[in-house]
Amino acid sequence: MIEPTTTTTSASATASPLLRIVAVTKRFGGFAAVDALSLDLVAGEFFALLGPSGCGKTTLLRMLAGFETPDHGAILLDGEDVAPVLPHRRPVNMMFQSYALFPHLSVQDNVAFGLRRAGLPKAEIAARVAEMLALVRLEGFERRKPDQLSGGQRQRVALARALARRPRLLLLDEPMAALDKKLRQSTQAELKELQRRLGTTFVIVTHDQEEAMTVADRIGVMDRGRLVQVGPPRELYETPASRWIAGFVGDINLIEGRVVSREGGRLVLALPDGGATVMALCAGAGRQDAADGCIAVRPEKIRLAPADSAAGEGAPNRLAGEVVDVTYQGSVSLYRVALKGGLVVRAALANASRAGVPDLGPGRAVTASFAPEDGVVLEA
Amino acid sequence: MTIRRIFSGPARLAAIAPLVWLTLFFLLPFGFVLKISLSHTVIAQPPYAPLIPLTGGFEALRAALAQLDLGNFASLAADELYVMSYVRSLVVASASTALLVAIGYPIAYGMARLPPARQPLAMMLVIVPFWTSFLIRIYAWINVLQHDGLLNRVLLALHVVDKPVVWLSTDTAMYLGIVYSYAPFMVLPLYATLARMDVSLLEAAADLGCSRLKAFWLVTLPLSLRGVAAGALLCFIPIVGEFVIPDLLAGSERLMIGQTLWLEFFTNKDWPVASSIAVVLLAVLLLPLLVFQRLERRSVEGGTR
Numbered sequence: 001m002i003e004p005t006t007t008t009t010s011a012s013a014t015a016s017p018l019l020r021i022v023a024v025t026k027r028f029g030g031f032a033a034v035d036a037l038s039l040d041l042v043a044g045e046f047f048a049l050l051g052p053s054g055c056g057k058t059t060l061l062r063m064l065a066g067f068e069t070p071d072h073g074a075i076l077l078d079g080e081d082v083a084p085v086l087p088h089r090r091p092v093n094m095m096f097q098s099y100a101l102f103p104h105l106s107v108q109d110n111v112a113f114g115l116r117r118a119g120l121p122k123a124e125i126a127a128r129v130a131e132m133l134a135l136v137r138l139e140g141f142e143r144r145k146p147d148q149l150s151g152g153q154r155q156r157v158a159l160a161r162a163l164a165r166r167p168r169l170l171l172l173d174e175p176m177a178a179l180d181k182k183l184r185q186s187t188q189a190e191l192k193e194l195q196r197r198l199g200t201t202f203v204i205v206t207h208d209q210e211e212a213m214t215v216a217d218r219i220g221v222m223d224r225g226r227l228v229q230v231g232p233p234r235e236l237y238e239t240p241a242s243r244w245i246a247g248f249v250g251d252i253n254l255i256e257g258r259v260v261s262r263e264g265g266r267l268v269l270a271l272p273d274g275g276a277t278v279m280a281l282c283a284g285a286g287r288q289d290a291a292d293g294c295i296a297v298r299p300e301k302i303r304l305a306p307a308d309s310a311a312g313e314g315a316p317n318r319l320a321g322e323v324v325d326v327t328y329q330g331s332v333s334l335y336r337v338a339l340k341g342g343l344v345v346r347a348a349l350a351n352a353s354r355a356g357v358p359d360l361g362p363g364r365a366v367t368a369s370f371a372p373e374d375g376v377v378l379e380a
Numbered sequence: 381m382t383i384r385r386i387f388s389g390p391a392r393l394a395a396i397a398p399l400v401w402l403t404l405f406f407l408l409p410f411g412f413v414l415k416i417s418l419s420h421t422v423i424a425q426p427p428y429a430p431l432i433p434l435t436g437g438f439e440a441l442r443a444a445l446a447q448l449d450l451g452n453f454a455s456l457a458a459d460e461l462y463v464m465s466y467v468r469s470l471v472v473a474s475a476s477t478a479l480l481v482a483i484g485y486p487i488a489y490g491m492a493r494l495p496p497a498r499q500p501l502a503m504m505l506v507i508v509p510f511w512t513s514f515l516i517r518i519y520a521w522i523n524v525l526q527h528d529g530l531l532n533r534v535l536l537a538l539h540v541v542d543k544p545v546v547w548l549s550t551d552t553a554m555y556l557g558i559v560y561s562y563a564p565f566m567v568l569p570l571y572a573t574l575a576r577m578d579v580s581l582l583e584a585a586a587d588l589g590c591s592r593l594k595a596f597w598l599v600t601l602p603l604s605l606r607g608v609a610a611g612a613l614l615c616f617i618p619i620v621g622e623f624v625i626p627d628l629l630a631g632s633e634r635l636m637i638g639q640t641l642w643l644e645f646f647t648n649k650d651w652p653v654a655s656s657i658a659v660v661l662l663a664v665l666l667l668p669l670l671v672f673q674r675l676e677r678r679s680v681e682g683g684t685r
Contacts, residue, residue, distance in 0.1 A: 065583075065587060066586075066587075067583055067586075086586070087583070087586040087587050088586045088587070088588075088589045088590055088591060092587075093587055093588070094583075094584075094587045096580050096583070096584055098578060098580050100578065100580040100581050100583065100584035101584075102581060102584070102585075102599060102603075103603065104602045104603055113585075113588050113598075114587075114588030114589050117588055117589030117590055117594070118589055161588070162587075165588070165589070
């Protein structure tokens with residue numbers, strides 16, 4: 001077993017995490033699906049495990065549920081190592097991607113299933129089932145069988161069933177993967193609202209970064225069995241720790257160049273074509289020795305102006321280029337601009353009026369610019 | 381409405397094909413059997429009367445039909461021999477089906493839980509005996525079970541018994557033969573049901589507090605009952621009418637209805653009584669079919685509302 005570390009022996013119950021994952025490794029054959037991963041979750045938070053398929057997020061979730069046993073490391077729930085505890089003895093419930101509703105049981109029997117196993121008195125089971133069905137707004141569907149429900153209704157039954165035992169930890173494996181986009185968005189909002197109301201700790205696994213950002217208080221980005229960055233959605237989006245994360249969480253322009261100076265908390269890069277330089281604030285000291293650097297800018301932080309416009313002249317980060325094409329996407333239009341050196345940057349301009357921005361069609365010479373504080377210096 | 385629209389043109393012909401088949405090869409022959417069952421035995425060729433006059437007009441036809449009666453059915457009900465044959469057939473079929481479920485379920489369950497790559501091999505092993513003629517396999521059993529057969533020699537060599545056991549011409553041998561012959565009909569539908577089951581259902585059961593045994597009892601078993609019903613039906617119905625296995629392996633003091641029918645037809649040359657036995661047998665067999673269909677319909681209705 002893992003020795004309790006000295007830092008967690010404090011008496012304060014609120015400070016100690018509900019769940020501690022300590023250096024957990026799970027191998028399938030020679031392949032490490034989860035590789036020496038550590039993570040603490042505090043009670044009541046909504047945590048999202050985000051990553052591409054095959055990154056190990058589902059394996060990690062299944063270890064929390066007890067369907068897989070870690071090869072190394074410990075999973076401490078309220079300070080107790082649950083790694084050797086069988087799934088049916090854990091105070092943890094899971095909502096399955098396929099929902100895994102029992103097809104031979106009615107909605108109420110599905111929800112009552114876990115309560116009956118817990119040996120609750122009949123009256124309490126009935127009350128809890130009614131409470132859960134009210135929670136997911138499925139009153140009146142008690143006697144339906146799962147195949148008499150729509151996809152969205154089945155999803156809510158699965159949620160009610162997983163919540164009925166009042167787990168310490170609720171695990172959700174891609175819970176919205178089977179829903180269409182419109183329904184997914186409203187369900188995300190409901191899920192977040194529900195979690196806030198119940199105060200139960202939720203861990204959701206998803207490959208959809210928008211979903212993770214919508215529902216979660218904190219997101220852990222996973223890649224090849226490791227957590228590469230953990231933080232609130234804003235932090236992940238605005239200050240990604242690496243190029244890979246920057247590209248995985250949303251769209252981003254990577255501007256690479258030779259380091260000109262690195263002074264006063266500012267990194268200045270010279271673009272390959274020689275002329276233009278770009279500048280961004282860099283918080284840390286960074287790798288002082290590196291000759292090349294990278295500044296990343298989100299498309300919505302790039303402004304476009306006709307090349308002959310005098311606005312903003314003299315400001316930093318003004319890059320001359322030509323509009324390649326424009327993709328109208330409703331709330332925004334995405335402009336692809338070829339810079340002088342050949343680099344193509346994407347700029348997302350809000351369609352704030354119905355007329356849009358008519359004087360920036362394909363072929364127009366434009367100036368793309370961004371504020372130094374909107375660029376992110378990426379070292380990795 | 382929608383059904384009519386879907387089944388138009390060539391598709392409608394395809395829908396009619398099974399009806400034509402059933403009429404030609406089931407309803408029409410059954411009509412002949414039914415007619416013979418209402419006739420009387422005569423020493424003639426064919427050995428029953430009246431014959432339906434194809435020429436002679438309406439009057440002759442009516443005169444012939446007037447001779448038909450239910451006398452054969454009355455004698456079936458009156459004679460204990462027939463009643464006991466039916467009872468024995470139903471008892472043997474029920475007991476065999478129960479044995480087949482008890483033996484077939486674990487086999488099918490084990491197959492369905494094999495690694496997916498191994499499952500086709502297991503299925504082959506179940507099917508392979510079909511490649512040898514059924515009759516040859518029953519004769520092989522006679523060889524194994526006879527006085528100086530393989531079974532007795534092994535038992536003697538192991539000193540389990542000190543003189544050969546009489547296996548042949550016993551109910552034990554008959555049940556052995558029936559269970560052996562019908563096992564694939566039980567295993568395959570059960571395997572199909574169990575293999576199709578979503579394993580995440582068992583994980584969900586475990587997640588909600590079920591031990592493995594409890595999960596089997598509450599999830600796997602109820603979800604496989606349709607497979608059990610299908611397998612039981614596939615076995616029960618042909619076993620009721622089974623003739624070859626009881627004739628070759630069981631004793632001759634108590635007959636199954638198939639044997640009695642054979643005797644009436646070939647030994648007594650009493651076609652009308654043999655036909656009435658067949659008609660009653662069909663009526664008896666329709667009963668489990670109707671029950672199964674009702675169950676099926678109920679679950680289908682549950683699924684489409």
